[in-house]
Every structure is written in structure tokens, then in C-alpha cells.
Amino acid sequence: MSTSPDKDYIDAKSQAVSASVSGEIKAFRAEVNARFAEVNGGFAEVNGRFAEVNGRFAEVNARIDHVVVRLDSFERTMQLELKLIREEFNARFAQLEVAFQRAHNETLKWTMGAVLAGLTLSLSVPTFMLRHIAEKAGAAAPAPAPAVIAPQTTPPAAPAKAAPNGLSRPSA
Secondary structure, eight states: OOHHHHHHHHHHHHHHHHHHHHHHHHHHHHHHHHHHHHHHHHHHHHHHHHHHHHHHHHHHHHHHHHHHHHHHHHHHHHHHHHHHHHHHHHHHHHHHHHHHHHHHHHHHHHHHHHHHHHHHHHHHHHHHHHHHHHHHHHHHSOOOOOOOOOOOOOOOOOOOOBOTTSOBOOOO
8 A cells, every 4th residue: 555655745735735825824924014014114104293293292382381471470460550550540539539529518618608698688788778768768758747547437328320321330
């Protein structure tokens, strides 16, 4: 029986298939490794771009921090300025209030003085004129005669006269 040539043949075939499969696997591995190398290169490029973007973000963050510091300073300055303006406004308003109160008091004083002067003049001028006229009239006129009071008598009733139009008049 020739098992040995068959065995050798099968062994040779199996080695050939194994070598062929092994070669295909090696070629596949080489292709996959090449693809992974491409992908790793792409990742390296992406990582480089991420590093660049991170650098830019660091610059932007530094600028933002600078702006935040300036804004904080500006805010404190504005708050201080607003406080000073508010205090100045309150002081000027208080001055205006005092000036208004003084002007009100002066106006009230002069108004009351004018009213009292007008009242005094409106009473004293007519009184003076009446006295002056009475003194002149009293000096020029003789003394009045004493008043005589006589009792009144009722006159006798007169007969009723006819009116010119023919109507009679009522008697009184």
C-alpha cells in the first residue's frame, strides 16, 4: 500500500494550502497594518490639529481672561462713578430743596405783608376821607336845628273821585 506517497501528497497539499492561507493571512495582515498605519497617520494629523486648536483656545482663554479683568475693573469704576453721581445728585437736590423752602418763605412773607398793607390802606383811606369830608361839611354847615317830634294825626277821609277814564279809584 502506498500510503506514504498519498500521505506525502496530502502533506504536501496541506502544506501548500497552509502556505497559501498563511501567505494570504500575511498579505491581509500587511494590508490591515498598512490601513492602520494610514489611520494612525490620520489620527496623528487630527491630533496635531487638535493640539493647534487647543493652542488657539488657550490664546482665546487668555484674551477672555484679560477682557474679564478689564470688565471687572470697568464695572468697579462704573459702580464708583454711579455712587459719586448719586451722592452729588442728592446733595444738589438737598440744596435745591433748601433754596425752594427759602423762596417759599420769602414769597409767603411778602404776600402776607402786601395783603396786610392792602387791608390797612383799604380801611384807613376811606376812614380818613370820610373824617376829612365830615370835618369840612361840619365847619361849613350851621348846627342842625333840634329835632321836633310831633305826633301825627290821621287826616279825615276824602270822598273818592272818579277817574278820568270812568273807572273809580279805590279809597285809601
